[in-house]
Amino acid sequence: MTLKEQMEQLARQAKTASRPLARLTAAEKNACLAAMANAIENNTPALLAANDLDVTAAHQNGLSPALIDRLKLDSKRIGSMAKGLREVAALPDPVGRLLDERVRPNGLKLQKVSVPIGVIVIIFESRPNVTADAAGLCFKSGNATILRGGKEALHSNQAIASTLLDAARKALPNFPEHAIQMVTTPDRHAIGNLLALTQYIDLCMPRGGEGLIRAVAECSKVPVIKHYKGVCHVYVDAMADLAMAEAIVLNAKVQRPGVCNAMETLLVDRAIAPSFLPSVARRLHEKQVELRVDNESKRQLECVVPDLKPATEEDWYAEYLDLVLAVRIVDGVQAAIDHINTYGSAHSDAIITRDEALARQFLQGVDSAAVYWNASTRFTDGGEFGLGAEIGISTDKIGARGPMGLEELTSYKWLGFGTGQLRG
Amino acid sequence: MTLKEQMEQLARQAKTASRPLARLTAAEKNACLAAMANAIENNTPALLAANDLDVTAAHQNGLSPALIDRLKLDSKRIGSMAKGLREVAALPDPVGRLLDERVRPNGLKLQKVSVPIGVIVIIFESRPNVTADAAGLCFKSGNATILRGGKEALHSNQAIASTLLDAARKALPNFPEHAIQMVTTPDRHAIGNLLALTQYIDLCMPRGGEGLIRAVAECSKVPVIKHYKGVCHVYVDAMADLAMAEAIVLNAKVQRPGVCNAMETLLVDRAIAPSFLPSVARRLHEKQVELRVDNESKRQLECVVPDLKPATEEDWYAEYLDLVLAVRIVDGVQAAIDHINTYGSAHSDAIITRDEALARQFLQGVDSAAVYWNASTRFTDGGEFGLGAEIGISTDKIGARGPMGLEELTSYKWLGFGTGQLRG
Numbered sequence: 001m002t003l004k005e006q007m008e009q010l011a012r013q014a015k016t017a018s019r020p021l022a023r024l025t026a027a028e029k030n031a032c033l034a035a036m037a038n039a040i041e042n043n044t045p046a047l048l049a050a051n052d053l054d055v056t057a058a059h060q061n062g063l064s065p066a067l068i069d070r071l072k073l074d075s076k077r078i079g080s081m082a083k084g085l086r087e088v089a090a091l092p093d094p095v096g097r098l099l100d101e102r103v104r105p106n107g108l109k110l111q112k113v114s115v116p117i118g119v120i121v122i123i124f125e126s127r128p129n130v131t132a133d134a135a136g137l138c139f140k141s142g143n144a145t146i147l148r149g150g151k152e153a154l155h156s157n158q159a160i161a162s163t164l165l166d167a168a169r170k171a172l173p174n175f176p177e178h179a180i181q182m183v184t185t186p187d188r189h190a191i192g193n194l195l196a197l198t199q200y201i202d203l204c205m206p207r208g209g210e211g212l213i214r215a216v217a218e219c220s221k222v223p224v225i226k227h228y229k230g231v232c233h234v235y236v237d238a239m240a241d242l243a244m245a246e247a248i249v250l251n252a253k254v255q256r257p258g259v260c261n262a263m264e265t266l267l268v269d270r271a272i273a274p275s276f277l278p279s280v281a282r283r284l285h286e287k288q289v290e291l292r293v294d295n296e297s298k299r300q301l302e303c304v305v306p307d308l309k310p311a312t313e314e315d316w317y318a319e320y321l322d323l324v325l326a327v328r329i330v331d332g333v334q335a336a337i338d339h340i341n342t343y344g345s346a347h348s349d350a351i352i353t354r355d356e357a358l359a360r361q362f363l364q365g366v367d368s369a370a371v372y373w374n375a376s377t378r379f380t381d382g383g384e385f386g387l388g389a390e391i392g393i394s395t396d397k398i399g400a401r402g403p404m405g406l407e408e409l410t411s412y413k414w415l416g417f418g419t420g421q422l423r424g
Numbered sequence: 425m426t427l428k429e430q431m432e433q434l435a436r437q438a439k440t441a442s443r444p445l446a447r448l449t450a451a452e453k454n455a456c457l458a459a460m461a462n463a464i465e466n467n468t469p470a471l472l473a474a475n476d477l478d479v480t481a482a483h484q485n486g487l488s489p490a491l492i493d494r495l496k497l498d499s500k501r502i503g504s505m506a507k508g509l510r511e512v513a514a515l516p517d518p519v520g521r522l523l524d525e526r527v528r529p530n531g532l533k534l535q536k537v538s539v540p541i542g543v544i545v546i547i548f549e550s551r552p553n554v555t556a557d558a559a560g561l562c563f564k565s566g567n568a569t570i571l572r573g574g575k576e577a578l579h580s581n582q583a584i585a586s587t588l589l590d591a592a593r594k595a596l597p598n599f600p601e602h603a604i605q606m607v608t609t610p611d612r613h614a615i616g617n618l619l620a621l622t623q624y625i626d627l628c629m630p631r632g633g634e635g636l637i638r639a640v641a642e643c644s645k646v647p648v649i650k651h652y653k654g655v656c657h658v659y660v661d662a663m664a665d666l667a668m669a670e671a672i673v674l675n676a677k678v679q680r681p682g683v684c685n686a687m688e689t690l691l692v693d694r695a696i697a698p699s700f701l702p703s704v705a706r707r708l709h710e711k712q713v714e715l716r717v718d719n720e721s722k723r724q725l726e727c728v729v730p731d732l733k734p735a736t737e738e739d740w741y742a743e744y745l746d747l748v749l750a751v752r753i754v755d756g757v758q759a760a761i762d763h764i765n766t767y768g769s770a771h772s773d774a775i776i777t778r779d780e781a782l783a784r785q786f787l788q789g790v791d792s793a794a795v796y797w798n799a800s801t802r803f804t805d806g807g808e809f810g811l812g813a814e815i816g817i818s819t820d821k822i823g824a825r826g827p828m829g830l831e832e833l834t835s836y837k838w839l840g841f842g843t844g845q846l847r848g
Contacts, residue, residue: 019765023788102810108799110809117821118791202821223647223822244844251846341443350840363839364447367542375532375842384847385534385838386526397541397626397835398647399822411821414809415787416774418799420668422675423808 003185007193011200013178014119014144020176022116022142026093029140032168032175033089037082039167040132040160044078050159051128058152070126071153081132081160084389088136091388094406095142109417114410116142118202121194122391123148123216125208128156135164135180137391141409144176146201148183148191157182195220202411203399207392210319225404227369227395229319230260230347232377235336235362237353238271244374245352246280251376252350254287258321260393261348261380265316265326267336273297273329278304284325293327300329316343333358337365344368346395348377369395369402427609431617435624437602438543438568444600446540446566450517453564456592456599457513461506463591464556464584468502474583475552482576494550495577505556505584508813512560515812518830519566533841538834540566542626545618546815547572547640549632552580559588559604561815565833568600570625572607572615581606619644626835627823631816634743649828651793651819653743654684654771656801659760659786661777662695668798669776670704675800676774678711682745684817685772685804689740689750691760697721697753702728708749717751724753740767757782761789768792770819772801793819793826 001009040047051073058068100112120143124130131147138145149157161182168175183190195204195216204224206216217224234252236245252263268277277300281291285305292311293301301308315326316339330336333351340349350372351362359373370380380403382390387405394400400408425433464471475497482492524536544567546558555571562569573581585606592599607614619628619640628648630640641648658676660669676687692701701724705715709729716735717725725732739750740763754760757775764773774796775786783797794804804827806814811829818824824832 019789019791022791104808104810108803108808115791218645221642223820225822241844247844247846255847365443367443367446367539368837370838370840372840372842375840375845376847378847379532379840379845380838384528384532386528396647398649401835402838411825413792414794414804414826416794416796416799416803418796420665420671421799421803422671423679423800423802 003187003189004193006185007183007190008197010146010181010183011119011194011197014146014181015200017176017178018116018118018144020174021139021144021179022095024142028172029093029142030089032171033085033136033140035167035171036132036136036164037085037089039163040078040082040085043163044075047073047078047156047159047163048075050155053155054153061152063152067126067152071128071156073128073156077129081129084133085136088140088389088406091140091406093140094410097407099412106421107419108421111415111417112412113415114407115413117409117411119144119146119200120409121146121148121201121204121222123191123204123206123208123212124150125212126150126153128153128160130207131157131160131182132164133389134391135161137389137406137409139179141406143409144179146181146183146194148194151186154184154186158184191216192219195222198222205392223399225392225394225396225399227260227345227347227393229345230262231264231317231319231343231345232261232347233265233267233336233340233344233349234263234377235267235330235333235340235349235351236269236272236276237333237351237355237358238269239355239358240272240276240352241354242272242276245276246283248350248352248374248376249280250283250287252378253284253289253325254323255378257323260319261378262321263325263377264318264320265328265343267328267330267339268297269333269336270329270331273300277301277327281305281327288323290324291327292324294329296329297327319345333361334365337362340366340368347393348372348380350375350377369393427611427613428617430609431607431614432621434570434605434607435543435618435621438570438605439624441600441602442540442542442568444598445563445568445603446519448566452596453517453566454513456595457509457560457564459591459595460556460560460588461509461513463587464502464506464509467587468499471497471502471580471583471587472499474579477579478577485576487576491550491576495552495580497552497580501553505553508557509560512564512813512830515564515830517564518834521831523836530845531843532845535839535841536836537839538831539837541833541835543568543570543624544833545570545572545625545628545646547615547628547630547632547636548574549636550574550577552577552584554631555581555584555606556588557813558815559585561813561830561833563603565830567833568603570605570607570618572618575610578608578610582608615640616643619646622646629816647823649816649818649820649823651684651769651771651817653769654686655688655741655743655767655769656685656771657689657691657760657764657768657773658687658801659691659754659757659764659773659775660693660696660700661757661775661779661782662693663779663782664696664700664776665778666696666700669700670707672774672776672798672800673704674707674711676802677708677713677749678747679802681747684743685802686745687749687801688742688744689752689767691752691754691763692721693757693760694753694755697724701725701751705729705751712747714748715751716748718753720753721751743769757785758789761786764790764792771817772796772804774799774801793817
């Protein structure tokens with residue numbers, strides 16, 4: 001078989017599996033997920049052995065320590081996968097929810113009901129735990145899934161997937177073959193071939209660095225839900241509670257700088273800058289945060305903290321994912337909104353103020369998936385939102401936006417219940 | 425300016441306009457829509473004169489009578505445009521609806537609120553009334569719109585658009601310039617250039633024949649919501665009320681055969697075929713419907729109606745939009761579901777039966793935007809669904825599915841209301 005034929009077979013099999021999968025009851029799906037969780041735990045030695053092959057090869061190929069850390073499984077990470085599957089089992093079934101109901105004057109009853117999306121391709125990078133997380137969430141939401149992990153994690157991913165599948169088949173005699181599949185070829189053209197198959201595939205969700213996601217979005221003919229990056233802002237207004245503002249700025253930047261909902265740019269209202277900036281800059285500097293500042297912030301800070309760097313235009317677009325922060329003084333809330341809508345990534349942004357009217361203006365005007373008033377940007381997360389689990393975060397506007405849990409992995413259909421109605 | 429620069433200007437202007445547009449109140453938008461409706465009526469002579477230029481050119485260019493009919497405006501059609509705008513004004517504002525609200529254990533209140541999508545490109549064919557309909561619906565839902573009609577309707581479309589814009593500017597001093605724009609160049613590369621601009625454009629909705637829609641979906645880098653065609657089915661089950669079935673089949677095929685929710689294939693349960701098919705075939709023949717039948721239907725019908733044609737594999741995929749019907753005998757409800765999921769277009773399909781379990785199996789198993797039990801497929805329509813107005817019908821699964829009204833032209837954002845919450 002050519003690569004194209006292989007991908008077509010995979011996609012066609014997934015579409016076929018999606019039909020019986022959509023009919024499984026919550027009890028059947030939950031029994032499967034529980035069995036998968038047990039199998040992951042019971043199979044720990046084999047998973048560690050498979051992971052060892054990947055880690056050894058990664059060392060031989062000179063991969064970075066950060067990448068090897070992401071790649072590495074241990075019994076704690078394996079336990080987390082099992083725990084994740086059990087949590088998904090405990091969540092309500094997102095399929096079959098009644099979203100709307102109306103009876104028309106002619107007596108025709110219409111119900112809008114949630115249904116699985118169908119076939120979802122998940123493309124991800126080095127963390128092997130995504131195999132279990134994504135497979136569990138897609139399975140619970142009744143979607144057939146095709147997983148494509150990083151080639152450096154291939155042994156780990158295959159071991160996890162086959163553990164899940166063996167357990168599912170034993171737990172459920174009518175488990176739909178091909179409900180969970182993996183792309184095993186390392187050929188990088190596999191993705192392009194797969195994502196041309198609009199007749200079989202309903203959605204692609206790439207997870208990883210901006211480069212991967214742009215490459216996927218560029219080549220895909222099927223819909224893609226994604227976020228490229230998280231250039232998140234905190235705007236400290238003249239009417240802010242300054243102690244609250246300082247605490248939120250510190251939290252948003254320092255608590256976990258390597259994630260997409262961490263703050264990358266601090267915007268400060270000109271009116272409050274002299275009383276706010278020096279103090280917060282000192283605290284950030286204590287936490288080893290490098291500051292990249294506009295000219296005016298520089299003037300206010302150069303006697304306060306050392307090692308200020310001038311911010312360039314690129315800094316306003318930058319996702320550092322590190323202890324680096326761009327700082328800019330702006331003229332009030334509308335200037336902050338304009339900066340965010342121009343340079344931001346439509347992910348998560350916050351205003352700190354006591355003025356409700358200004359807060360409402362910011363909440364309305366900032367065109368991002370999540371906008372906060374007096375809270376840290378770090379809350380954009382499926383768990384923090386109470387969605388129970390998260391498969392990713394979307395900054396798109398068609399389909400799900402913000403954190404995506406089980407409900408965000410469903411579409412809907414309209415059911416019409418008649419008694420012989422005809423169109424007049 | 426090059427074509428690319430022109431399109432980039434148009435798209436950038438639309439994005440800029442989308443910001444103040446999203447902030448307009450319902451009262452402001454409704455006043456604009458009322459003024460637009462009045463202006464369309466008051467400007468009837470100028471609209472007819474512009475339309476005359478298009479119709480004369482169409483005759484000279486030898487366009488088909490059907491196309492010229494779709495192109496032609498008269499005072500009745502102009503009145504319908506005005507009426508449509510008034511109806512949209514009377515509908516509730518779809519922006520700012522509270523879709524979900526939750527207070528987290530840490531006190532953070534989250535609200536999921538509907539917002540405009542942003543910038544929408546509408547591509548359509550010869551009917552000039554789409555200019556007013558689409559502009560009105562996008563405006564009411566707070567979306568900036570870029571309209572691209574058929575080149576044969578350019579004078580008509582420009583006259584309608586400038587009438588709408590003049591009225592809006594007079595009615596609303598802060599009407600956002602570029603909230604409604606038109607692509608006026610006939611250059612066919614304009615669409616490809618425009619639909620590459622993902623930084624400015626959020627959605628494209630093509631309306632028209634399958635060829636146009638496939639070409640748009642193929643070239644677009646921005647999300648597209650669409651339906652390619654309507655290959656709709658009625659399945660008459662062994663447990664059907666045969667009189668009801670006959671009435672629904674006639675209605676779904678004959679009442680208006682040229683539309684996307686008309687039936688194209690009749691599926692009949694083998695057990696009921698001898699008692700159902702001859703009678704319904706006779707009635708369809710009386711209504712001038714050409715029947716394209718499988719071998720078994722042929723045996724049952726060849727002494728009943730003349731001029732039967734054998735159905736080929738292509739007939740199962742065909743959208744006739746005409747008085748032609750494919751007929752197939754199937755072995756029960758699962759065979760009907762399989763036929764529909766294989767050959768259908770995921771638009772609208774119906775089962776006629778008195779058996780609730782079989783109906784539920786069909787409603788669940790048919791993977792279409794609208795699935796009916798004992799009703800005509802012809803009901804898939806924004807007006808019939810009570811959505812008030814319709815900008816199109818989607819067979820997609822990401823974003824809106826089925827008839828799209830004002831609410832389906834919105835996205836959402838999450839608002840977080842805190843009191844200084846930090847992530848732990």
